[in-house]
Amino acid sequence: MTDAKPxxxxxxxxxxxGNPGPCGFGVVLCSGARRKEISGxxxxxxxxxxxxxxxxxxxxxxxxxxxxxxxxxxxxxxHGLLSHPWKPKANxxxxxxxxxxxxxxPHLEFVRVRGHAGVxxxxxxxxxxxxxxxxxxxxxxxxxxxTPHGADRT
Numbered sequence: 001m002t003d004a005k006p007x008x009x010x011x012x013x014x015x016x017x018g019n020p021g022p023c024g025f026g027v028v029l030c031s032g033a034r035r036k037e038i039s040g041x042x043x044x045x046x047x048x049x050x051x052x053x054x055x056x057x058x059x060x061x062x063x064x065x066x067x068x069x070x071x072x073x074x075x076x077x078x079h080g081l082l083s084h085p086w087k088p089k090a091n092x093x094x095x096x097x098x099x100x101x102x103x104x105x106p107h108l109e110f111v112r113v114r115g116h117a118g119v120x121x122x123x124x125x126x127x128x129x130x131x132x133x134x135x136x137x138x139x140x141x142x143x144x145x146x147t148p149h150g151a152d153r154t
Contacts, residue, residue, distance in 0.1 A: 006032035007068035010058035011121040014050025014075070015129035022136060023047065025054035026128025028121045029061060036061070039128035043139035050129065051075040052094045055082070056145060059101040068107040074115030074122055083110045097146045 008031045016023040023045040027038040038057055042050060055071060055078050062069065073079055080086045081095055082102060088095040102108055113122050 005064070005067055007070065008062060008064075009121070010055075010062070010069065010071045011125045012051070012054035012058050012071060012073050012075075012078070013115075013122065013125035013129045014047055014052070014054050015126065015133050016045065016047040016050050017133055020044055020046045022133050023050040024129045024132030025050050025057060025140075026125040026130075026132065027054055027058045027061065028125045028128070029058065030121060031067075037124070037128055039132040040140035041132045041135060041137050042142065046091075048075075048077050049091055049094065049142075051078045052081075052091060052098055053140075053142065053145065054078075054125070054129065056094065056098045056101060059098070059105065060145070062105075065105050066107070068109075069105055070109045070111050071102075072111045072113050072122065074113050074126075076112065079110055079112040083112075093146055094142070 008029060011028040014025050024041045025039060029036040038061060042053060058071060081088060113119055
């Protein structure tokens with residue numbers, strides 16, 4: 001028997017009613033038998049902002065950055081910005097913060113999954129994002145998320 005901790009899967013999704021419009025994010029973190037869900041309302045924004053924010057929040061939520069981790073997204077935009085040398089035309093500060101956070105993980109893999117294809121964790125992340133928009137709770141501050149200590153590290 002090994003003492004190795006299981007890898008972490010971070011399923012992320014964003015939702016937007018209209019584009020731009022009210023938007024939110026959803027994150028499902030899974031590691032072995034452990035699971036954590038995070039969601040938030042962002043106020044008015046674009047779907048790309050919601051998708052990028054979901055990825056940033058997921059990475060900020062991880063304490064043990066040495067563990068193998070997969071960030072799973074159905075967003076070609078997020079996957080492309082993280083896996084390829086794409087240059088962002090918009091959302092530059094958010095992309096820079098996300099890339100900086102990703103560099104803190106030595107064993108991080110980016111995986112693009114097919115959206116709305118019945119994958120339970122991806123569907124759950126989508127539901128969390130859509131529910132955050134529907135609740136329209138006080139919005140999460142992007143300014144706080146973009147600072148080094150802006151998110152709760154759980």
